[in-house]
Amino acid sequence: MADLVRLMDITLKAGKEIMEVYQEEFDVEHKDDHSPLTIADKRSHETIMKELKVAYPEIPVLSEEGAEIPYDERSDWDKFWLVDPLDGTKEFIKKNGEFTVNIALIEGSYPTMGVIYAPALDTFYFGKEGLGAFKLEEASESKAENETDLVEQSEQLPNVKESDVINVVASRSHMSDDTQAFIDELKKGGQQVDVVSAGSSLKFCLVAEGKADYYPRYAPTMEWDTGAGQAIVEASGGTVLRHEDQERFYYNRENLRNGWFLVTR
CATH class of the missing domain: 3.40.190.80 (D-Maltodextrin-Binding Protein; domain 2)
Structure with missing residues (x-):
């Protein structure tokens, strides 16, 4: 069974790779569809792929930076990880902090669990069927050892007052x-x-x-x-x-x- 604490750890590691590039000058490439690509995308992708294969070797991965898997192969998947190693590359290039690491577990064509980590904000969002959705600030300081710890440390969503606006x-x-x-x-x-x-x-x-x-x-x-x-x-x-x-x-x-x-x- 996939573990939210393990997924948080993986996104934190990917976020660390991203932030090392973020603090420096970096080159921007462009893919065939003209979308931007940086070394941070690649380093995050490599980190997530390695960590997921160690933790969940039985679950295949579909990642933006490895999306060439033919449909004939992935059409038989009943469960897989769906990964965006660096979502918001344009925001990353602008250095406005609004970029994320995304990992979702897809089961039977629908997402049953998802995590989003914003490295520049050190904020971790997570949601899981039957559990709810949560937000954890200062995520890199978390000492959660299991899912119960993680939930207790986090703010349940939604959490706002109703408004006429x-x-x-x-x-x-x-x-x-x-x-x-x-x-x-x-x-x-x-x-x-x-x-x-x-x-x-x-x-x-x-x-x-x-x-x-x-x-x-x-x-x-x-x-x-x-x-x-x-x-x-x-x-x-x-x-x-x-x-x-x-x-x-x-x-x-x-x-x-x-x-x-x-x-x-």
């Missing part, structure tokens, strides 16, 4: 016309609508915390961008639904590119 979280780097149209439609109802900006998977975390009511993503993403965030949002009582049919977002499709979706508290 509708908060919509949008990407710092990817605000689309359709997202703006969604915001404008909410305003027609006469309620005050505030836009909360955030980078990477921290947008999911804001919904899980209750600091945002909606996260409309009407722009392209990939499966590894959303798996861990969906697990945490759903464990907090929220939903992640496909735009075209309002069905729960599912994973390990032949085409790993996500369609539009809406995250709701």
Whole structure:
């Protein structure tokens, strides 16, 4: 059985690799889809792959930096790790701190557990079916030895007071016309609508915390961008639904590119 404390330890190790690069000058490459890539992405990927293979050798891994696994092979997987070693590379390059390490456990096409670690903030979010969603600040100082310790040290989500203001979280780097149209439609109802900006998977975390009511993503993403965030949002009582049919977002499709979706508290 996958252990949240072990996953936290793995993300902390990956985060350490990322922060070593973050403190220095680094080169930026570009992949075939023109998305940026740094040595931090690679070092985090290598750390996570090594640690997961040692801890859970029986569970395959699908990672952004190793996504060339053919569908014929992975279509038979009933359980696998879905990994984004550095989500928010653009935020990393801007050095604004809003980047994360994401690991989700996908079982039967749906995320059952997810962890998100923001190394620059030293904040760890986690969610698990049947357990709930939680946030742990100063995660690197944690002395949790088991899941019970971890939960006791953490803040259960959501944890905000109800408000008459509708908060919509949008990407710092990817605000689309359709997202703006969604915001404008909410305003027609006469309620005050505030836009909360955030980078990477921290947008999911804001919904899980209750600091945002909606996260409309009407722009392209990939499966590894959303798996861990969906697990945490759903464990907090929220939903992640496909735009075209309002069905729960599912994973390990032949085409790993996500369609539009809406995250709701």
